[in-house]
Amino acid sequence: MNPTGLKRLFWISGVVLLGVGLVGWYDRLAHGHLNANYGSVVPWGLWVAAYIYFIGLSAGSFLISSLVYVFNMKRFERIGRLAVFTAVVTLFLALLSIWVDLGHMGRAWKVIVYANFKSPMAWMIWLYSAYLLLLVVELWFLLRADLVAGLGAPGLKGAAYRMLSLGSRDGSEGAATRDRRVVRILATIGVPVAIMFHGGVGALFGVVAARPHWHSGMFPILFLLSALVSGGALLTVIAAIFQDGWRQNRDTVLALGQMVLGLLLLDILFQISEMLVATYGGVPGHIAGLKLVIGGPFWWVFWGWQLALGTLIPVLLLAGPTRKDPRWVTLAGLLIAVGFLGVRLNIVIPGLAAEEIRGLSRAFASARMTTHYVPSLSEWLVTLGVVGLGLLLFGFGEFLLPKEPGASRTASGSGDGHGGAMPLAAEEASHVRA
Amino acid sequence: MSDGTRTVPSPPLSRRELVERLFGLGATALATALGAGASVASLAAAPPARAAVPEGGLPTKRQFRYGMVIDTRRCVGCRACVVACKAENKTPPGVSYTVVVEEAVGNRFDDKPIFMTKPCFHCENPPCVDVCPVSATFKRERDGIVVIDYDRCIGCRYCITGCPYGARYFDFGENYAPVAAGTAYAQVPSPEYGQFRTRTGASPVGNVRKCTFCLHLQDAEGRYDKRAGRWPACAKTCTGHAIFFGDFNDPESEVSRLVRERQPIRLKEELGTEPNVHYLL
Numbered sequence: 001m002n003p004t005g006l007k008r009l010f011w012i013s014g015v016v017l018l019g020v021g022l023v024g025w026y027d028r029l030a031h032g033h034l035n036a037n038y039g040s041v042v043p044w045g046l047w048v049a050a051y052i053y054f055i056g057l058s059a060g061s062f063l064i065s066s067l068v069y070v071f072n073m074k075r076f077e078r079i080g081r082l083a084v085f086t087a088v089v090t091l092f093l094a095l096l097s098i099w100v101d102l103g104h105m106g107r108a109w110k111v112i113v114y115a116n117f118k119s120p121m122a123w124m125i126w127l128y129s130a131y132l133l134l135l136v137v138e139l140w141f142l143l144r145a146d147l148v149a150g151l152g153a154p155g156l157k158g159a160a161y162r163m164l165s166l167g168s169r170d171g172s173e174g175a176a177t178r179d180r181r182v183v184r185i186l187a188t189i190g191v192p193v194a195i196m197f198h199g200g201v202g203a204l205f206g207v208v209a210a211r212p213h214w215h216s217g218m219f220p221i222l223f224l225l226s227a228l229v230s231g232g233a234l235l236t237v238i239a240a241i242f243q244d245g246w247r248q249n250r251d252t253v254l255a256l257g258q259m260v261l262g263l264l265l266l267d268i269l270f271q272i273s274e275m276l277v278a279t280y281g282g283v284p285g286h287i288a289g290l291k292l293v294i295g296g297p298f299w300w301v302f303w304g305w306q307l308a309l310g311t312l313i314p315v316l317l318l319a320g321p322t323r324k325d326p327r328w329v330t331l332a333g334l335l336i337a338v339g340f341l342g343v344r345l346n347i348v349i350p351g352l353a354a355e356e357i358r359g360l361s362r363a364f365a366s367a368r369m370t371t372h373y374v375p376s377l378s379e380w381l382v383t384l385g386v387v388g389l390g391l392l393l394f395g396f397g398e399f400l401l402p403k404e405p406g407a408s409r410t411a412s413g414s415g416d417g418h419g420g421a422m423p424l425a426a427e428e429a430s431h432v433r434a
Numbered sequence: 435m436s437d438g439t440r441t442v443p444s445p446p447l448s449r450r451e452l453v454e455r456l457f458g459l460g461a462t463a464l465a466t467a468l469g470a471g472a473s474v475a476s477l478a479a480a481p482p483a484r485a486a487v488p489e490g491g492l493p494t495k496r497q498f499r500y501g502m503v504i505d506t507r508r509c510v511g512c513r514a515c516v517v518a519c520k521a522e523n524k525t526p527p528g529v530s531y532t533v534v535v536e537e538a539v540g541n542r543f544d545d546k547p548i549f550m551t552k553p554c555f556h557c558e559n560p561p562c563v564d565v566c567p568v569s570a571t572f573k574r575e576r577d578g579i580v581v582i583d584y585d586r587c588i589g590c591r592y593c594i595t596g597c598p599y600g601a602r603y604f605d606f607g608e609n610y611a612p613v614a615a616g617t618a619y620a621q622v623p624s625p626e627y628g629q630f631r632t633r634t635g636a637s638p639v640g641n642v643r644k645c646t647f648c649l650h651l652q653d654a655e656g657r658y659d660k661r662a663g664r665w666p667a668c669a670k671t672c673t674g675h676a677i678f679f680g681d682f683n684d685p686e687s688e689v690s691r692l693v694r695e696r697q698p699i700r701l702k703e704e705l706g707t708e709p710n711v712h713y714l715l
Contacts, residue, residue, distance in 0.1 A: 032607045032639065033606045033607065034607055034608065039528065039604070039606075040602065040603040040604050043591040101590070102589050102640075103587070103588065103591070103604065103605075104637070104641070107587075110568045110586060111568055114570075116564075116566055116567055116568060116569040118565075119564060119565045119566055119592070121592050122567040122568075125567065207565075208565070208596055209561065209598065210598035210599075210705070211595060356597075356598055356599060357535055357552060357599060357600050357701070358535065358537055359535035359536055360535055363534060363535050363552075364516065364530055364533060366528040367528070368527075368528035368603075368604070368608075369528070
């Protein structure tokens with residue numbers, strides 16, 4: 001499938017998902033948590049899994065962008081700005097996912113005002129607020145020069161640029177040099193912040209001694225690795241679809257593929273270590289969650305979704321001869337990006353689905369007291385809506401915001417149809433400044 | 435989604451507030467005055483306990499240390515405690531501040547299972563309190579009861595994951611049929627925390643809820659009175675007299691004596707939570 005076709009598929013998915021998602025959001029806002037399937041034994045479900053998934057994508061994309069802006073790795077330069085933009089969008093999706101999960105959405109502000117710094121959750125909230133601020137400022141400095149250059153563009157784009165440039169009119173080379181310096185400083189600060197806040201998300205689970213499946217020093221590390229793998233995989237797919245797609249971004253896609261493979265293998269190593277040690281120890285409480293992962297009612301999430309789709313097939317695709325074909329690498333990226341939602345589900349739910357006190361789930365009759373949690377339709381719709389919104393936000397952003405220098409110039413007559421909503425000529429015009 | 439700020443109508447509460455401020459040390463009073471505001475004050479006591487608990491959970495500067503000793507050999511599994519708790523606190527479906535779990539145990543002379551009634555243990559080191567991102571749940575300085583400020587709780591449910599004993603429940607907004615149908619039952623408020631809330635869709639719907647040792651039955655000085663019936667509903671109603679309630683700070687109390695003279699156990703001691711509910715097996 002060529003990039004234009006991929007892009008069309010992308011837009012259609014975005015619209016459809018957001019459309020069905022609105023039904024879920026309506027249900028959540030009108031009926032609160034009544035139609036959610038989590039309870040008091042498994043108090044967190046799909047929305048929390050989606051939250052750590054999106055926030056992992058954000059931290060991962062950001063850390064990969066830092067390869068360009070901190071470590072000066074030229075081979076990823078073409079997706080640098082897109083990576084930062086991806087980090088902003090996925091962070092927003094993460095916040096939406098966790099916001100909808102709150103019992104009182106209107107009280108979200110209290111987590112800033114009344115923060116209890118004994119709680120890893122409070123730390124996480126402060127850190128990702130700082131991170132969000134940093135991301136937005138960094139993105140602005142990354143785009144500023146191009147926004148200024150495109151001020152005169154006709155229509156929506158020009159208007160958007162005039163608004164987004166916040167009054168900045170300096171198109172000089174000196175200003176561009178200053179921008180690069182600011183970006184470098186921000187990106188450098190961002191690296192420890194991203195590590196702390198995503199490690200903090202892992203710690204949020206890791207510190208819970210009441211849930212032995214989570215209670216491991218490995219958790220913050222595993223979260224970081226999973227973030228890098230899933231973020232890298234997502235960027236691979238993005239590089240294949242956007243900024244003229246895999247034909248022009250061949251080298252970037254292939255390089256990302258190899259990096260993701262390395263990180264994925266490291267992630268597997270850590271996961272195996274965690275599993276083997278717990279299994280050998282055999283302490284019933286500690287392996288209860290693991291048993292659920294491997295042989296519980298949702299064994300297929302592990303064996304099928306996480307292991308086969310999200311790990312084994314991509315490893316083969318990325319290690320075999322297919323690693324030289326950007327299309328196969330993209331498929332591997334897509335599989336990993338989707339597969340890691342399985343990883344996230346397998347962190348949240350089995351950790352909770354083991355009874356803390358034997359017999360508790362049978363103590364009184366209530367659907368809220370079961371260890372058998374399956375996300376409800378309404379929960380799925382909300383999450384699909386969040387995904388759809390993310391696709392659309394990303395699509396609009398990518399369409400409106402300045403493209404990578406040189407991205408369009410080499411576009412060799414990809415004039416097959418205009419489904420991609422990309423007025424290439426206009427794009428080119430706005431980039432002649434170079 | 436509104437916060438449903440409520441004023442507490444009963445006059446004794448304001449007097450209680452006054453007493454607490456007198457009792458409170460400087461920092462307590464300051465924090466209550468500064469940050470906590472009316473809603474926390476109506477939970478009657480104090481902001482989150484930041485006082486260090488001495489090793490081994492010895493009596494602290496707390497005036498009372500309420501707790502229970504539950505004799506599983508006296509428990510017949512009738513669940514009267516569960517019903518009494520529901521009747522007292524008007525908890526909705528899916529929320530039960532105390533439960534009775536039963537377990538068949540091997541290597542016993544008979545087939546009798548162990549019944550275990552399980553309220554909140556009001557731990558000395560409550561992990562649920564530490565993880566709350568907004569300090570909505572805290573251990574009261576005066577009597578060590580772990581409470582929830584319904585007006586601050588955001589409903590993130592982190593405390594449910596943090597509690598090793600499954601003592602916390604999320605209020606999903608479900609109702610028993612007569613309440614859902616809006617009959618007179620729907621107008622009956624829960625006396626919890628002396629706040630007298632009805633189920634209107636505002637808090638406590640969307641909050642985490644838990645056992646409070648029926649603290650709304652305390653007098654202004656924080657004392658219970660068994661003879662007057664101001665006693666936790668489960669303990670008051672227990673048909674087999676399996677639930678003993680009292681103050682561990684008072685060496686002459688029934689619970690102190692039981693802990694001293696018998697060999698009670700506490701659940702999951704290895705977690706260092708120091709529960710204030712002991713079991714006799």
